[in-house]
Amino acid sequence: MLYHEVEGPADGPTVVLAGSLGTTLEMWDPQMAALTGHFRVVRFDHRGHGRSPVTGSCSIADLAGDVLDLLDLLELPRVSFAGLSLGGMVGMWLAAHAPARIDRLALLCTSAKLGTPGSWAERASAVREAGTASIAGAVMARWFTPGFPGREPYATMLGGVPAEGYAACCEAIGAMDLRPGLPLISAPTLVLAGADDPATPPEHAERIAEGIPGARLVVLDGAAHLANVERPEAVSEHLLAHLLPESSP
Template sequence: MTLHHVVDGPADAPVLLLGGSLGSDVSLWAAPARALSERYRVVRFDHRGHGRSPVPPGVWDVADLGRDVLALLDHLGVARAHYAGLSLGGMVGMWLAAHAPERVDRLALVCTAAFLPPAKGWLDRAAAVRAGGLASIADAVLARWFTPGFDPGPAPRAMLLGTPADGYAACCEAIAAMDLRADLPRIAAPTLVIAAADDLAIPPALGAEIAATVPGARFAVVPGAAHLAALQRPDAVTDLFARHLAGEVVGDAAAVPTATRHAAGMAVRRAVLGDAHVDRAVADTDAFTADFQDLITRYAWGEVWTRDGLGRRERSLITLAMLATLRSGEFAVHVRAALRNGVTPEEISEVLLQVAIYAGVPAANAAFAVARRTLAATGEETEPT
């Protein structure tokens, strides 16, 4: 299957893929493509089940949509490209950057989320579309695409109504099953996350969580726009794209807005420590410990671990040294976290050698014992100490 696509710009220019939202087609990106095609070979595409792309039978997931994009790159003979996606397109972009990092150069994620519950809402929407077509939900969708009072003209409604019902419904079901949160720490592409200030479909807080979890990501908010920011504020979105693709430092990384600090901290905490550990901590929280749990989520995870001065890997190495010195009961937890952050068993051993010199052999000896048990439980090979 080859996705329907439109190519603009010089044949020898760097390639920029543009992926659209649920219920959109290549016309979503018309204005940004005109501006960006002066410098880039801009490839706009329709997701499967959208626009003029095929509507294959069966159940899909976001990985299927991502593999469609990889097939499109192969079809075009492109080894590596920039990627920008809005909403569903951004979800596909996160999957691509995590699972095919060698194909993604720079990444821009617009008005999107890594996890968008409740699943029942998406399944109900899919059922409604299959029963009554896109017309049955058009008014509700359009109301969230743009801010009140903004007149987009008739084109967006026609674009939505032109989407195949089965394709739209299948993508709703894919979003219902999607959870990309564990993929975010694996994204190595320089990433810009863009939210729209008045987006009710995917509020800025969800974009902030992505920016807080993707290593080194930047975060920017477009004012005066709702969910389809690329249509309502194409000037602002295009400017952010152009600067990011050119390698400029765009947006904010060190300071996630205060209102989203807890949410951003929880996202990083889960990415580093794992859902199982955090779920246990949340379940054990009571009135006596609630303020403490909020404190460490907002400040340890939402303030320090989200900063871009050090990477996650470096923070894990430092944390291991300090916890080994303190003979903390949390040392094993952070051994597992370090592995998630790309630290090797050999590097953990080097850290503990440093601990032995500067904090004492007994502390290092105890930490080596805990580390060996923890690494063995995770399947990592270690040599006898």
């Protein structure tokens, strides 16, 4: 079972937050004050990350299945879902294949098809050989714009992710193609991109928004891949505007 934390009013609507490859649930700390004022917020560590168990090879469907198991454990039949990067990939799978469980969907700095199996296999191999800390410099350059001063805690977060957990999720991303499922998504969807994101550039968000009926696209200036960290207030405002029950589809 995934390690998870639940905060906010017990009688509020529930939103599940899913983070990026190489992060723990603390990635969402910048949004918690804003979201817990309105929502019961469920955060979790992906398998092989943080305090969740390392389980070997997996697919995006497996990672989404972990979330469904968590929802069942918490007796949550239907939730809103916000995912960034890998978390957004999981969110797209859930909204396409388990639509009854997803009310509203927010996809941040993510992609429906990213890179090649070979490129992800190379990254997985490098991490298995030298550990996640060995790629911290390259990853920080994708996560944050050059002038962002607060990257050190996130480099430490990445370095603490088990190599096998990170590598298995790399291979899951390499095998992923969520594009055929996009037209199946019926949940009202916000797609948010960082204008300066080299990992999942805005054109990836554009393709997702074009594929999901009625999706709304927002591109934030001054943000790279972890836009929720670089532009916390703006991301929180967009999430609240989209996820609150009174929001219009």
